[in-house]
Amino acid sequence: MKAVVKTRPEPGFVEVMDVPIPQIKPDEVLVKIHASGVCGTDILLADWRYTGRRPVNPPIILGHEGSGEIVEVGANVKHLKVGDRVGMEALIGCGHCHFCKKGYMNLCPNWNHLGIDFDGTFAEYIAFPAVGIHVLPNSITYDEAAFLEPISIVAHALENNPITVGDTVAIVGPGPLGLFSIQAARAAGAARIIVVGTSSDQKRLEIAKELGADYCLSNGDTDAFQTVKELTNGIGADVILEAGGTGRSIEQAIAMASGLGQVFLMGFGTESTINPLTQIVRQDLTVKGVVGSRPIHYETVNRWLENKTIRLDHMVTHTFGFDEAHKAFELLKCKEAGKVLFKTDL
Amino acid sequence: MKAVVKTRPEPGFVEVMDVPIPQIKPDEVLVKIHASGVCGTDILLADWRYTGRRPVNPPIILGHEGSGEIVEVGANVKHLKVGDRVGMEALIGCGHCHFCKKGYMNLCPNWNHLGIDFDGTFAEYIAFPAVGIHVLPNSITYDEAAFLEPISIVAHALENNPITVGDTVAIVGPGPLGLFSIQAARAAGAARIIVVGTSSDQKRLEIAKELGADYCLSNGDTDAFQTVKELTNGIGADVILEAGGTGRSIEQAIAMASGLGQVFLMGFGTESTINPLTQIVRQDLTVKGVVGSRPIHYETVNRWLENKTIRLDHMVTHTFGFDEAHKAFELLKCKEAGKVLFKTDL
Amino acid sequence: MKAVVKTRPEPGFVEVMDVPIPQIKPDEVLVKIHASGVCGTDILLADWRYTGRRPVNPPIILGHEGSGEIVEVGANVKHLKVGDRVGMEALIGCGHCHFCKKGYMNLCPNWNHLGIDFDGTFAEYIAFPAVGIHVLPNSITYDEAAFLEPISIVAHALENNPITVGDTVAIVGPGPLGLFSIQAARAAGAARIIVVGTSSDQKRLEIAKELGADYCLSNGDTDAFQTVKELTNGIGADVILEAGGTGRSIEQAIAMASGLGQVFLMGFGTESTINPLTQIVRQDLTVKGVVGSRPIHYETVNRWLENKTIRLDHMVTHTFGFDEAHKAFELLKCKEAGKVLFKTDL
Amino acid sequence: MKAVVKTRPEPGFVEVMDVPIPQIKPDEVLVKIHASGVCGTDILLADWRYTGRRPVNPPIILGHEGSGEIVEVGANVKHLKVGDRVGMEALIGCGHCHFCKKGYMNLCPNWNHLGIDFDGTFAEYIAFPAVGIHVLPNSITYDEAAFLEPISIVAHALENNPITVGDTVAIVGPGPLGLFSIQAARAAGAARIIVVGTSSDQKRLEIAKELGADYCLSNGDTDAFQTVKELTNGIGADVILEAGGTGRSIEQAIAMASGLGQVFLMGFGTESTINPLTQIVRQDLTVKGVVGSRPIHYETVNRWLENKTIRLDHMVTHTFGFDEAHKAFELLKCKEAGKVLFKTDL
Ligand SMILES: [Zn+2]
Ligand SMILES: [Zn+2]
Ligand SMILES: [Zn+2]
Ligand SMILES: [Zn+2]
Ligand SMILES: [Zn+2]
Ligand SMILES: [Zn+2]
Ligand SMILES: [Zn+2]
Ligand SMILES: [Zn+2]
Incomplete structure (x- = not known):
């Protein structure tokens, strides 16, 4: 599959390349990505100026704002099915630390961040933990759902x-x-x-x-x-x-x-x-x-999108395929864009 | 001056009559009423079905939703002046009980209620304690300000x-x-x-x-x-x-x-x-x-009216002079009206 | 193993009997129960007067307040281990409904309740979902931890x-x-x-x-x-x-x-x-x-017990082995007890 | 009467002197001071290092933490009487600005501060606005009430x-x-x-x-x-x-x-x-x-003192008469004291 990969731990070295479709674990689902937003953090990672909570280890597929369709369901996953239209949380807490037990996975010292700690959404497919999946109301488009994460903040x-x-x-x-x-x-x-x-x-x-x-x-x-x-x-x-x-x-x-x-x-x-x-x-x-967001905030955003509280008109100024990744990054960097979107069917 | 008075402690006995313009005390102002709203409580008082916190003692001028212009200022009042366009709070707390000291005059066991415990707004003039006066932003009309009290709830x-x-x-x-x-x-x-x-x-x-x-x-x-x-x-x-x-x-x-x-x-x-x-x-x-309201809520309503958050369109369905008081009461009673307004210049 | 079982859907029919030790699923742990509190709900179930959200289906092991030690860990459970001293939540939400997604599993319309919808803590062993397990701070005794659930309310x-x-x-x-x-x-x-x-x-x-x-x-x-x-x-x-x-x-x-x-x-x-x-x-x-409780409340109680905010002195008035279940139930029923505790090593 | 006065707008120049007993206005009461606490702000004023919201104009009697007994009541004051044991608020809001109308007199841009903008509590008598007086529960001593203001913060x-x-x-x-x-x-x-x-x-x-x-x-x-x-x-x-x-x-x-x-x-x-x-x-x-405090906080402190939530044991390390003002200031300055108290009967 096609993917936008940060290949080396130094400035630059973002490559559009062919990589294998990932294998899912029993608690995961395989999502065919339809749309994925570009974030300033992606630029920081590309420029190797990102200073997060722990080291980033290239090669890694970038992107943490995505939506798509479930095409495969892990053995332990009961409540999701092939064909479900979904969005994804960006932070996956450990589930059992001091903060996760209280429901504050955004404060988990051991969180894993999509597109930073594990392979992200700038790819045709992604293996994703079922616990971080949000099923989309029918009226929400994939383009809208690509922004669940930033709006959730x-x-x-x-x-x-x-x-x-x-x-x-x-x-x-x-x-x-x-x-x-x-x-x-x-x-x-x-x-x-x-x-x-x-x-x-x-x-x-x-x-x-x-x-x-x-x-x-x-x-x-x-x-x-x-x-x-x-x-x-x-x-x-x-x-x-x-x-x-x-x-x-x-x-x-x-x-x-x-x-x-x-x-x-x-x-x-x-x-x-x-x-x-x-x-x-x-x-x-x-x-x-305000750091990151919790599952409840994604549900809030689902509602906001459903009710047209948040509309993408004026917001999404440019849409690209993965092949034009460098152009997309450049536009965001020079502050010429509102929001830039990758679409897999372009 | 003309006033709508509850004259006797039994059903009916609401009379439009001539009464003297009140004398103000040093802590009061005299307000020339421009507009005054009719409330369900006025109907209950007229029908002698009102069951409040303490006995009502007719004769009393009805009305607790009013706006107007200051025409005289008491000796101790420093921050108000003749010509100020104003609205009025309906509850005047004692100022020094357990609840008033905490700022909850709406829970004061000894409050005095405009148009119930002391003469109200269905009159050409009213003597009113300066502490309960709210100066109106310029963009708010007298008609709008007549509803400060119900909206404050x-x-x-x-x-x-x-x-x-x-x-x-x-x-x-x-x-x-x-x-x-x-x-x-x-x-x-x-x-x-x-x-x-x-x-x-x-x-x-x-x-x-x-x-x-x-x-x-x-x-x-x-x-x-x-x-x-x-x-x-x-x-x-x-x-x-x-x-x-x-x-x-x-x-x-x-x-x-x-x-x-x-x-x-x-x-x-x-x-x-x-x-x-x-x-x-x-x-x-x-x-x-939710009982009554506190001064801060009147300030909130001032802002709502200023910003056109609340508009009177559709709300005020009928406007009368005091002479038509009985008709006004009747309309509200049979649920044919949104809000009924008395205007002194009609 | 020994267990206190509600055997038939009518008043009475609570029996102390021998049943097989349960088999755990991949997401569960097997807990050896050390202590278990008796609740008024157990009395209602015994007397067949309980009116919950859905039908109760005997035979079922009673008890929803328990503590113990992990003796076996399911294949998918990574963060718990044999020997962990633990308490248990009483409500297991579905995890993905409107309320569970927001973190309010206590409002999940499909929750499963320990000792009501699935086998409870009045037994020597229990198979329990890892997601509802709380590891105990060292200073908390099993007796104290048996009361995590009621205190969490x-x-x-x-x-x-x-x-x-x-x-x-x-x-x-x-x-x-x-x-x-x-x-x-x-x-x-x-x-x-x-x-x-x-x-x-x-x-x-x-x-x-x-x-x-x-x-x-x-x-x-x-x-x-x-x-x-x-x-x-x-x-x-x-x-x-x-x-x-x-x-x-x-x-x-x-x-x-x-x-x-x-x-x-x-x-x-x-x-x-x-x-x-x-x-x-x-x-x-x-x-x-206030209905039930959420995981964060169990963490709060862990802290309260650790800090001796809540002490059992005076509270636990009687302790029994499972054999004396009828006596235990009777004492609670006639309001002669504070809290009654079953201990497995008695 | 004896008073501790900041006499000139430069470091030093704090003098214990004889000044006339103040005359009260119709909205004020005259309080015979029994106890008065020394605050770090008094030191700043003495050293002329205080940087407040507006210029300080000596001569001024210092002190803003005081308690005492009402000995005279202004003509407009109805709810207080000679003999009342009282404490005093330190901030008097204008009563009618944006913040005062909302009940936040601690944010009033025109507040007057006791012992900074008007004569303070380091004196045998003080004329004080009735609106800022808090009557003391019987069980609170004058020494305790001297600390209403700092505890209210x-x-x-x-x-x-x-x-x-x-x-x-x-x-x-x-x-x-x-x-x-x-x-x-x-x-x-x-x-x-x-x-x-x-x-x-x-x-x-x-x-x-x-x-x-x-x-x-x-x-x-x-x-x-x-x-x-x-x-x-x-x-x-x-x-x-x-x-x-x-x-x-x-x-x-x-x-x-x-x-x-x-x-x-x-x-x-x-x-x-x-x-x-x-x-x-x-x-x-x-x-x-957290700036200053509002009337409700003084009521809270009254309750805390009544319930012995706050005790002065260990807190008040030194007690003086006004004559020893310089010694009192010095002790606080060198951080040798907990709280220093002036008492008028020493
Ligand atoms: Zn981002
Ligand atoms: Zn965690
Ligand atoms: Zn009303
Ligand atoms: Zn009061
Ligand atoms: Zn229970
Ligand atoms: Zn659920
Ligand atoms: Zn101070
Ligand atoms: Zn003010």
Whole structure:
């Protein structure tokens, strides 16, 4: 089968090659991939700049956002069958550690990550543990289901309904996570949505506008927090979804919060300098980290897609076959794309 | 000035009469009423069927939903001024009991209720404690502000954001509270809204439909809970807003809940028979009482009105001057009206 | 092996008999039972008065509260080994329904219940699904671990920390659940604990006193709610844990709540008559059903037992071998016991 | 009357002097001070290093932690009377801004702070707004009530019951706030309490031990987070109460958290450098700022003191008359004291 493989532990060395169709174990299913999304993490892996929880061991098939159809079912799997249309979780917890036993597999110290620790979705077939499979409602397309994983992180951030009807919501970082957040925040009652990017985000800020953002700022590396204060009569944003993932973007996110504001850190941020006294303490802020997602969040996203809460219009700007993998990666890298999709039937 | 007065402690005896303009105390303001909504409680008072926390002592001017303009300011009031456009809270807590000290004046055992314990809004002028005044944003009309109080009860029910994006929300009882709930639930992310009334609610269910309800049921006194289960693949509603206030409507509301469902009792329900084992316990339900509202809920409603989350279109079906008070009461009583409004300049 | 078996679908017919040691499946482990608690549900099954979610099919080994040692491990089980000291969950969800996918296997419509739907813990050995096994911290004894399941229901009720330091907590129903709740409520900061039973609960109320209850009332079938009000300056209890499970006890539990009070229904209550207006609505109460428990609650209990938050002193009043099963059942039935334990080495 | 006055806007210039007894306004009461606690903020004001929200204008009487007896009641004050034993809030909100209307006067941009913006408690008498007075339960002494304000900040941090029975709680910074937190955390169910100070905190760490801390660490400026991980099998603390208020102590506090951990910032921290990726994001942490307190928190503390949840034993290490103000300030400054109290009858 055709697959996009990271072949060596150094920058570059992403090859489209022929590899054997994998054999499934008794607890697994074989999924014929129909659609698969490209994530910034794939770029980091390609460029060998990814710094995860444990070493990555090439060769490995990349990709952790995928959907497809079950074509074979392992001996121990009872509740799935050939022909089921499915999506996949990206994190598989060990199932029995301190955190897994409590249901927080996203905090499992021994998790295995699709497309990083085991072969991913940029291939025609994948062997996948039945426990991480989500059967799709009929009305969800394969293209939509390819984004279960990134949207599930937004669902995780919003899991306790932090947005109140009428809130001003700021979204920092107009990458795919940020863009998906726009529709989710609006559905949750955000009255005003401010998307914050930098001068290199022009294309993405245009997409943000099409997705319904009320204001799009490009001063996220200088003084966007001031603009947000001005747009809110000096009060600031009630909820901030940080998906920029730089030290600077996190500092801005915290600085633009209203008293009692809630800041969700979804981006994999680097070192940041914060002033707890004037920002977090004096404003009674809540700053919350959001890592990965849990099964319940995938179910939430299934519902969001079913209800058209999240639509792909404007979001998916480019579609490719695996043969054009390098072009796909390049587009995402230069921030010209919203979301890039591989389709196996192209 | 003209006023609608309950003159005697027996059924009937609601008179439109001339009374002196009230004198304000140092902590009060004098408000020229522009608009005032009629509530089911006014009907109960007129019919002398109201059973509140303490005796009502006629003569008393009715009405507890009002808006207007400040025309005089008491000596101790510093932050309000003549000309301010304002709305009024309906409950004034004692300020220093166990509950008031904690900020829960809606639970104050000694509260005073506008239009029940002291003279209300069905008059050209009202003397009102400054502590219960809410200054209106410019974009809110007097007509809208007349409904701060009933909408604030919906805001109270929804104060911790119980609705998750994608939820099925059932609203039991299509009176004014139920009708206002439709728009609020939609804004909070309800994917499906089911409004439940009885056969006598045809007119109100039509309004519900115009306000965006997805399904309108008239079997709320027999087996609406079954219909709700059918509409949700046997699962039930995630959130139920009960505004019917009869024993039967409460039983239905609890019976139609999904596992983990949340049922909010906003109606002033009578005795109900519930089966905790099969309903509340086996489904892990939460049943929550909602009485009155607190200042923060009025601020929420100000924001909702400002953002057009709640619109009066379809809601206000009739407008009258005080002279037509009896006609106004009658319309509400026979469930032919959405919301009825008195306007002083008619 | 020796086992306590419900042999026929009619009252009585509980026999201590010899049955074959069960064969394990690839996903199961074989556990040598060391200790096993007797529950009111066992009595209901014996008396054929149990009304569960689906029919019970004798012959079946009773018992759903057990602990022991793994003596054999199924082929697919990787994280458990012979010699592990373990406890067992009582509910095994299907794993892939609407609720199981969200992590709420306690709401799974297809759950299997230990000792009801499949052979239970009143036997020398049990074949048990690895997914429901909890490895015990070293400091927890088998006797303690036998109570993981009932205590986990208390942990479920308290999962979101409803008790605030200084609260008055009322516990209605001094059966095992109620008695375990005393220690948990104290640890969570309850300043005053009031245990409510009836005149037939004298022995259990004595145990409640030994476990630290501040007040023990025996008027739970008449006017305990009045006594609770008197003991709290007319305010009522902040948190009520209802474990009585009769219509009457639930009505009392709701009636004794303070404004903003929270009432947890842990007992399998029958039909109750409530007055939502004066009780739930006017007091802004929260009434919450608590059914079964989830894996996280077992982990919580492991921690409670490890920290000596819950101690068995005073709780376990009688210990028997399986041969004395009838005597054990009888003692529990006449409310003379706190908790009754079967031990296999007796 | 005798008073401790900051006389000039430069370091030093704290004088014990005779000043007139203040005149009360119609909304105020005159309180004869019985006891008054010294806070680190008083030291900052004395040393002219305090950096608050607005300029401080000497001369001003210092002190914001006080208790006493009402000796005169303003004309508009109805619910208080001469002879009432009372405590005082430290922050008086404007009452009508965005935050005050919502009940969050601790976020009021125009608050007035006792002993900073208006004359404080280090005097024989104080004129105080009735709205900020809390009547004391009989069983609370004046000495205890002098600490309503600092303890109310702990109550604010713990307002939503973040501590679960069995948690490991780390308290960073063994100043008065940290020391008060020990007793509150224990009452809320903390199984293990780790107090973290530095090498200069020896005396205070001894007090922490006497107050019940399980572990007292003095490596809070180097690698206490490592020690906390070791004490918790590599998992970290569930709840961290940060009261150190330095950049370094905040970094440590965040670094020592368990997955899903909650970090409360009560200290007035300076600039901190955090690594959101490995700390906050990857661990799903919640970091929450805690500024001041609201009336409800004073009521909570009244209850804590009444129930002996918080005891002054070990906490109050020194008692002085106003004449010895300089000695009192010096003791607190060199970290030799737990809490220092002025008493007017000494
Ligand atoms: Zn990704
Ligand atoms: Zn794990
Ligand atoms: Zn009304
Ligand atoms: Zn009150
Ligand atoms: Zn049981
Ligand atoms: Zn299931
Ligand atoms: Zn202070
Ligand atoms: Zn204010």
